[in-house]
Amino acid sequence: MSNTSTPKPSPSLDQDQFLTILSREDALARFEAALFPRDLPSEPRRLDDALGCALAEDVVAPIDVPPFDRSNVDGFAVGSADLASAGEAAPVQLLLNDETIACGTAPTRPVLSGTATAIATGGPVPRGADAIVMVEHTQPAGQRAIEVRRAASPGQFVSYAGSDIARGEALLRAGTVIGSREIGMLAACGIADVQVARRPRVAILSTGDELVQPGEALRPAAIYDTNGAIVTAAIAENGGEAHFLGAIADDEAELEAAMRNALAGSDMLVLSGGTSKGAGDVSHRIIARLGKPGIIAHGVALKPGKPLCLAVCDGKPVIILPGFPTSAMFTFHDMIVPVLRRMAGLPPRSDAKVTAKVPVRIASELGRTEFVMVSLVEGSDTLIAYPSGKGSGAITSFAQADGFLKIDALADQMPAGSDTEVTLFTPHVRVPDLVIVGSHCTGLDLVTAPLARAGLIVRSIAVGSLGGLAAAKRGECDLAPIHLFDDKTETYNAPYLTDGLELVPGWRRMQGIVFRKDDPRFAGLDAQQAVRAALADPACIMVNRNQGAGTRILIDRLLAGSRPDGYWNQPRSHNAVAAAVAQHRADWGMTIAPVAHASGLGFIPLAEEHYDFALVAASKRRPAVQAFLNALASDEGRAALTAAGFRPA
Template sequence: MAELFKALTVEEARAVLTRYLPTKKTVTKVPLLESLGRLLAVDVRAAEDVPGFDRSTMDGFAVRAKDTYGASESLPAYADISGEVLMGHMPQGKVGAGRAWRISTGGMLPSGADAVVMVEFTEELDKKSILITKAVAPGENVVRKGEDIAAGEIALPAYHRIRPQDLGMLSSIGVTEVDIILPIRVGIISTGDELVAPFESPAPGQVRDINSYTLFGAVAACGGVPQYHGIVRDNHEELRNVLEKVIADNDMVLLSGGSSVGARDVASEVIDSMGEPGVLFHGISIKPGKPTIGAMVGDKPVFGLPGHPASAMVVFDLLVAPLIRSGEYSVLEKDIYMDYPLQAEIVRNLHSAAGREDFIRVRLFLREGRLCADPVLGKSGLIATMVKADGLAYIPAGKEGVEAGEIVRVKPF
């Protein structure tokens, strides 16, 4: 069992958990329209060029670009109209010297043409001839064959999370089914004798359960499948019986409350009794969120999150969310900056203990064109501080605070 509150850094906690995380992923095939938000299990390659032909991006006339060189309003180029491209059909003919074909947006470029003159830069003399008042370069107003994606190219890589635009890419190459990694099922338990369900009226000394609902939403937002398993009292036997079932039915378990050191906090002891390797750490050097339990029961991560709502959400973001999204922790510097992509000017002095990473709830606003971050002050037990905040500002462990006017990295909610 891990020593109580021998606090690890976030990086150390991730490294400890990584040693035990499962490497094998469960894969299933789903229809394309059911794949949104899911992780691809394998690379998807294009079997053909997209588009499969040179096509116009404008309404106008398909021409040989060199026939328009030097054209202007004062000295237009002349061209005979010798054909028209019908939408959805291959042009039957060729664009010769001094010739032009009518073409609509998306039409297939006729043989011999290498550019399209926009209709705005033409003047029809009659039904058989036009004047061109602006020159075009080869390839202008044209999408080339394979310009969107070439045959054999990887359209989407494995472990890519499918977005709306990706559905369009896959449909363009004729993909109607994809292999995805099954989303992680996450069991959620709240512990505490003081907790009651939201539909109950709290008696003196009781509060409604907050964390189960914030965590349920957080899991779903990350692409996981949350499973709510209710409130469990601070009783060793009751918690063990519930936890045993929840671990069996899910890929990961989040247990909020009961991670602090106290006579009635039994979570760490119960989790450690569930199976090897058990509790790997109890405490991480951050604020808020220090009293966090990280464990593995077999190949399933189990987290004991602090009972304070803000603390639980911060720890979820640092340790849980990456595993739900991708099944692993990234060590790439670029991904760290992607997590906290904004740079903002902090508007007040903030103290931070040496050797501790701080995550400050902030409101964001613009001041004279600069993005500013105003700390939302309040205890970590107050859910309102998270509601009022627009994001989290990060203060690294190497600093002992920040002064007003300093630039901090911010992750927007």
Template sequence: MTFSQQQFLNVIDRDEAEQRFQAAIQLDHVGEETVDLQTCLGRVLARDIISPVDVPSFDRSNYDGYAVKAADTFGARDEDPRKLRLLAEVITTAVVPVSEITTGSAAAIATGGMLPRGADAIVMIEHADLDADRIVARKAVTAGFGITFAGTDISAGETVLRRGELLTSRETGVLAAVGTHTVPVLLRPRVAIISTGDEIIDPTEAMKPGLVYDSNARILADAVRELGGEPVSLGIVHDNEIQLEEVVRRALDSCHVVLLSGGTSKGAGDLSYKVIRQLKDPGIVAHGVSLKPGKPICLAATQGKPVVILPGFPTSAIFTFHEFVAPVISRLAGRAQQRPATAAARMAVRVNSEIGRTEYLLVGLVQRDTETAEGVELSAYPMGKGSGSVTTFSRADGFITIGQHDEIVPAGANVNVCLLGRETRVADLVVIGSHCVGLDILLGQLQDAGFHTKFLAVGSTAGLEAARRGECDLAGIHLLDAKSGTYNRPFITEDLTFVAGYRRQQGVVFRPGDTRFSGKSAVQAIQDAAGDENCVMINRNRGSGTRILIDQALAGSEPAGYAVQARNHNAVAAAISQNRADWGVAIQSVAEHQQLGFLPLADEQYDFVSPVARSGRSAVVAFQQLLNDPGLREQLTAMGLRQDLAGQTS
């Protein structure tokens, strides 16, 4: 028997192959479905989850004790206690209190009990005695002591999870906490896996000379699962062209992606390419790529569906899968493609490479005895064993890329190692500071672009301080300088980069129809409310830009409810909607979303600052570019957020 080997049609470089392939396929999500909370673990959210409730949903007591007005206890001590009239009602859990705490009164309350109207603190039971129909408070308390306020954890209307997030046990706990029992998730793309070749047998069969177990199918199926896909194993097809055509046709009819393992080199016994070359629209787009390992890969598509013949050797199959197929499955599954984790290292030995092919060299990492300013120094050792090794990939820590024009990597050379495993992932972008619904939109789009983001709502002042300490990549601020009457820029120091954001309207928020506010200016409404002890406000947390604005408007007065602080605009709106407060200050878009009344108070600027040392990071640059995106500008404008110099730095 003679063996004829046909050469590759046209070996092209990796980037051209990827460009051709992705231009020929459909990369939109394959659809969505609704699943039960009990079965959503490991799925990808199809839509943002907005909490319909506050968590906790009411102001509750943290202790067994007495609900009081804090001011009634001021000065209390063992030698000079304060006596308060005890109301008849005993407030237990799961009961809505009917009593109202007025000056000089108190009500018994259990841990977890709902706070009655008028109360703003809890006297612990061990700090009070009973005296007939009175309590004797032996210790003073401050407003807010012993209380967990509604929305302290989560506020109604708050975006608690964003589309595209992978649901782990942490996220499912959040879903349960806000009462979401059916979850919108993206469909898993179905990926057909076909093994080819007379020499391939299933791992359940007895080994015979000249045969090999089908390890590729197992590796590929689990890799598909890790990427959020649903593997569909169509078994082993031996060298029978008619049978292979039928299996491929069935795969195209029932799956979103078709993978064949083996049969790419166009030898006499390889039939995969003969079957795939019959595909049209457009058919084969690349057959042969200048890679090592992975040269014989075949990339094709038909009517937008990807069809790929991976090399038969395990390491070649895995590398080419991760290079060309994994990004496609991630996109179809709705998972943002993760940028590979990397580690700096030094090559331990000299490595020779082949000119003309980009080489991916698997390496193992070991710690060196020396340390650098960045931490422990690493050495990289090549793993070797070639493209046919099953164990090389599983044992390697990562790989380095050797360019097609590089022939030698000398010992001691600095190399960048792409890590194969990532048990934990730090955020690509950390934002600390003031909360804004516009920032929610920005972070959501960055998440879609593949950046893992984290946001901590601590207020403008704390955010600015965090940026100065280098603890974040960006801080969102809206700080008014009393002397100049301008926002944010007066607070910028030489160690910070200023990033222009957008303007938004702050104002007095109240329930529609409340005649104490309707028809008035914001300034007049605040003055009138401050003088009405029955008109209860909801304040903002100290250090926030909104709190600074409130204190300036109040000019030193502290109306009813002043000591009760909400942590964001949504929490303010929720307190007013639920009749726990009568008024507060928040941005217009939140008031409109909650269908509340709004009196304009100030047109403020919401901007960002970045530590100079971090301002060049890719995630920060992407954030600035996003601020200039026309589509995003339209979204922000529709929410009442206006941009002038968005994204510009100084």
């Protein structure tokens, strides 16, 4: 949410609203107490339109299933007493009654002693019969009789009326979600209409001048509205009928009108937006005017998710989600889904949990329950939970995680090697076939594409070269992609390998100077000349790379001790360098050729970086590793890398 007033010396922030931070449990308890119990509206639905709905009431079986004693085989309906003496040496002849009971035909003649009636599978057992003899166990005896050479036990091949479902029994309970199996049970009883809980209508409003809807062009300084789409989808996934009403600009009158209108036609209102602390002010003032009791909790001792605001306005829940995507989604799932499911007549979601070990220390803030998104990989004897390093501002922190672990409010860390419980986002872990931990490169996506097409699950966790090496040494991955320059030997990667790791050559990435094509200062120069030109102009700002990056070593050599403006701007990726130059935050930096070209920037090549793989030798024989090595060596793989601007080794 933007601040459109005239420039202020300091953003004016209302701190008061954060004075009464509730615990997660308190906030949810107060929210639920203000909403429940309540009458849940229901509606009739045709069975074929009820998939995924929750039953609003118990269903009692109105008939017996099967509705009559039914033959389970093709054969003859008999009185078992007639066959008491039958045996291989003592055949019994039975006279055939003059009818054949097909499926769907009601018998008209009783089976009297000494007689039998032909009956098809599914046919109703006639009066007087108490067993069925399979046709395979009979011989014709002329046109109007059969011979039977084995006894029949009473009830043989008969399914009795009500043996499947008995009239009057509780067939399904209120709250049951109707899946295909429930539809089968209802259909078997002839039920074509069911009373289901009406899906709560949930209106979603995004707030903020900075938001652009997907599909539209992105203005400078604007971002795409992620939360609107994800919340809308998550509401549909949890039993709600979601209505996304778009993004509203930061105008109090306009926002109030939109909120009142949204709430009038809905059972619930979710606002997403407001990344800054001050951003929610307007929405909060409006909520206070929308209905009683108003705000229930504003600020929850929860990370991610502290700025969550829960309100109830005249019986309807109104929620302001935190602005950062992972905060928004985590609080949505943790605090809003329970309420939404209850309003939808659904049972609580039961999340699967697994035990896993954390490979690294995770710091945590005292006094707040902290939830950490993790990716799971299989270790030698247990699952390993990698914390997402991207933070609550990142959509991928949430979207690519397998689940989350919890650090208690009273702990300030979770030590490396701890065993912990991970709550899964999906019903069960699909352990990846191939785990790649280290530095990411878009070339890697090209090499793994055929593996993905073959149905192999490839998990790539970007933790940088050194993090990848550490994971490989611990046996937590199959491959660690690295590009580590060794100053002493002036070579890449090989000096960093230890026992149990093998070097698999990957590809070369040309590093060089990027600049805007319309910047005349760099036209026609080589890299050394370009840096000299930049240093000569005090208005020329650079963008650096982080300590430890191989590219940083190259830059420092070129600068030879100079510290021009921008030197301390040290992003961690080739993409960030290109973006800074493209967007005029800097004038030059060092990145790789494919990234410079994708950003439409000028590029002066300097030196190749070696992007190779530390292969965990113990994994070498694994089929997915072999598939990777084959893809890397294949003509197709090499061609794809070359086309993208990489040079296969």
